[in-house]
Amino acid sequence: MNGTSGTVVDGVYRYPEKGIKVVIVGAGNGGLTAALECWRKGFDVVVLERAAELSPLGDFFTIPPSALTTLKDYPRLYKKYHSKVHDCVVRLMTPSGHVVASLMPEWKREGIVHACPEVDISFLNRRPEYASWQLEQVQALGIPVHFSTQAENVTETDDKVIIHTDKGDYEGDVVVAADGIGSRVPWPVPGGLSAVKDSGYAVARVAFPRDTIKKGSPAEALSKSVDEEGPQFRTYVGGDDVSLIIFLTKDYVAWAFSHEADAYSAESWHNLRDPEDIIKVIEKSSNDWDPAVLDFVRQTPVKVVDWRLMWRDSIEQWTSDKGRIIKVGDSAHAFFPTAGNGAVQAQEDGISLAECLHQAGIKENMPWATRVHNTLRFQRVSILQQTGFVNRDELHHSTFDESAHAPDGEAPPEVGFFKIGRWVWDHNPEDYARRSYQKCLEHIRDGKKFYNTNIPPGHVFKSWTLESEYKRMAEGGHSGLKENGYWGM
Structure with missing residues (x-):
């Protein structure tokens, strides 16, 4: 199917082509999600990856509904995902093997409807397997992925960005830095290569x-x-x-x-x-x-x-000053495994960014789009980063004797690791970007009021650092993070 209504490739409906090029540096979860979503929204996409191939290493991760809201739009990837659904109960145990708590993930509990009901959410996904499915979908759509290509430097002007690599130069209207916390590229972004x-x-x-x-x-x-x-x-x-x-x-x-x-x-x-x-x-x-x-x-x-x-402490600005470079995933925000959100937020980033670029529409507006995406995402991600410290603190300083047992389907009150909250997993990043784009743009451009609603209802955002969390934990202080706003189901 061709024409102004768009095209269908490998069963994926693609919006009409915009003639705008997006270069993505990094082929991890965030980079490949951004590649798929930007291509689907009509952008010309190319991916650069310094490794020779996707890594076969890695164990399991969990991707809740919020990062899978567009999975239905990719029939091949949708089918692959559902070929390996690992549905399981989550257990909290003592070293001896005594079960303290046994419960289903919040989005799997009876009567719950989440952000993508058409997906049978797999609680466990093998990281290398999931990445290979993403790559297979990217390649089936004809999106170029250049492996063994090391980005070395970057030049940004008012109307374009040039990525200088060991294999030559790549030019784009927008560049997505998805190359992780260990990036070797001197991105012209605040804190670009700040000390890790x-x-x-x-x-x-x-x-x-x-x-x-x-x-x-x-x-x-x-x-x-x-x-x-x-x-x-x-x-x-x-x-x-x-x-x-x-x-x-x-x-x-x-x-x-x-x-x-x-x-x-x-x-x-x-x-x-x-x-x-x-x-x-x-x-x-x-x-x-x-x-x-x-x-x-x-x-x-x-x-x-x-x-x-x-x-690396959170940096509120993920874009270059000119706005044509935007960081996503670990490149923008590091996560502890105990947050359970590293891959999730990287994929949410890719979905949100593509929709913001789509809303902007024309080349001249691309810098506004990256800034809107940044503003829509920062507070949500920062709060979830902090949960990694809170969850770790609770897990590592809880002890249970052999008589301890939480009521069926509930977690012990002192262990919030198992309490996530609807605001996290019931979020739809594409829909949120679509609904919020114009108001957020007016906030950035014209100074009008705008408040994010992709954070816990009633939450009052507070800045924090690694040092402030260390100090709190050293003094034995209670975080109070999960009492700030509504974290229930």
Whole structure:
């Protein structure tokens, strides 16, 4: 189908072409989402990625409804996604294996209707698998992706941006910096290459095929629970600033171990580690660990990457001063794993940005579009970044005895990690950008009043930093973040 009404490619309806080029640097979740959405909205898109291919590494992540609101628009990707739906109960456990709480994700509970009811939300997604589905959809639409292409510098004028790479120059009307917290590009954005800080925390994460677990071993009994109970997300709270999450699915299993970056951790960004080293740290927190859990970690068939979690404080301006460069995902906002929102907000970014660019319509208005997107997103993302500290603090400083048990379907009141809130997962970033664009533009351009409604109802936004959170935690202070506005369902 062609003409002014748009075209259909690989079952995807594409808006009429605008003759506006968007160059995306980085092929992670945020970059590929931005590529798909910008292409669908009629922009000419090219993706540059410094790696030779998508990384096969990675375990599981959770993508709630808010980041999947446009999945229905991509039949190929929609089908791939639904081929691996891991629906599971979330459990909070003591080191010995006692279940303190067992509950469904908020958006899966009875009577709940969320932002994309046509999608059967999978609580667990394998990161490399999901990325490969995104890339396959991008390539099926004919969007160029140039791997092994390192962006080295950037030149921005009033009407265009040129990305200088080791393979030549790429010119665009808008450039999307989706190259992560470790970007090597001197982006002309406030705080562009500001120092990345060591957060003081580390996380070891690894995934491996379930069939590598030895027959008859204690770990096999743990993995076999999948056959009776289905996929599982188990959070073991060990105290002493330690928590261990175990992911169990039919084909793949994984674990993620969060701890302070103490003497066992490298002084670099990451360090290849033997599972026995991890077990030593785990056992320091409690002498009551379930032998099956320790055996599960011990049988990890590959080396473990123990990442020091790096941090860059929130910067309110994600655009260049001229407005033709915009950061998305980790490039704009770092997340701790305990926030459960890194990939989610990167994908929301891609959806929101594409709609803002579409609303702007013409080349001359592209700088306004990036600024509107930035304004619509900053407070929401900053609040969710802060939940990573709050959740981690609650998880790592909670202890439960063997008699502890929350009512069915509820989380212990002291652990807000399991309390997310409708404002998070019931958000539709495309619809929000469409409805809010003009009022937000008038706010930026003309000084008219505008208040974001994609944050907790009644929330009073407060700025914060890594240092302010450290100080609060060191003094034993209660955050109060989740009492600021309505965080219920």
